[in-house]
Amino acid sequence: MVPVGGTIIAVSDKETFQKITEFYPGRASFSQSMDVLITILSMGSDEYRSLLKERKECFKYLKSELQKLAEKFNEKVLETPNNPISIALTLNKFGTAGKQITEIGSMLFTRRVSGVRVVVPGVNKSIVLNGHVFNNFGSHSNSTDYSYLTAAAAIGVKKSEIDLFIKRLNKTLESVNTHKC
Numbered sequence: 001m002v003p004v005g006g007t008i009i010a011v012s013d014k015e016t017f018q019k020i021t022e023f024y025p026g027r028a029s030f031s032q033s034m035d036v037l038i039t040i041l042s043m044g045s046d047e048y049r050s051l052l053k054e055r056k057e058c059f060k061y062l063k064s065e066l067q068k069l070a071e072k073f074n075e076k077v078l079e080t081p082n083n084p085i086s087i088a089l090t091l092n093k094f095g096t097a098g099k100q101i102t103e104i105g106s107m108l109f110t111r112r113v114s115g116v117r118v119v120v121p122g123v124n125k126s127i128v129l130n131g132h133v134f135n136n137f138g139s140h141s142n143s144t145d146y147s148y149l150t151a152a153a154a155i156g157v158k159k160s161e162i163d164l165f166i167k168r169l170n171k172t173l174e175s176v177n178t179h180k181c
Contacts, residue, residue, distance in 0.1 A: 055157065062151065087150065087153070091149060115152060118147070
């Protein structure tokens, strides 16, 4: 419904702010927040609540469909009870080299699938930001030792879109699996 974006950065000194902006260029725009506000105000609270309910149902559906794919390819869906929007699927059986795994993301993009993140541990070097070390920067954890992809059931998503995503993901994983053998 509204493009993803927007960041609020609260720091006490300019040097820290400068270091953070090096990693997030152009992402601190207010326009996305304004778009969300206008969209929600124009639809009203009943329609918004209806969309939230639909998103929760779509999340369950996306998770169940990803679990079916996980079983097919001997992978697993990671349990993340504190994240009710994104779901992670391991990619352990599709190679160990970063290029092999990130190619899955490229293949999905060429199949008109956007929003999926493919994460490979160790590909993004550790960074130090304001004295804090972030290992596996770009991942969801410092200690991630497996590759995975994330998909989200965002507000406004439809079951038919999930079906199309699963179909394209399945085709992509079959293709990678075939070329690997």
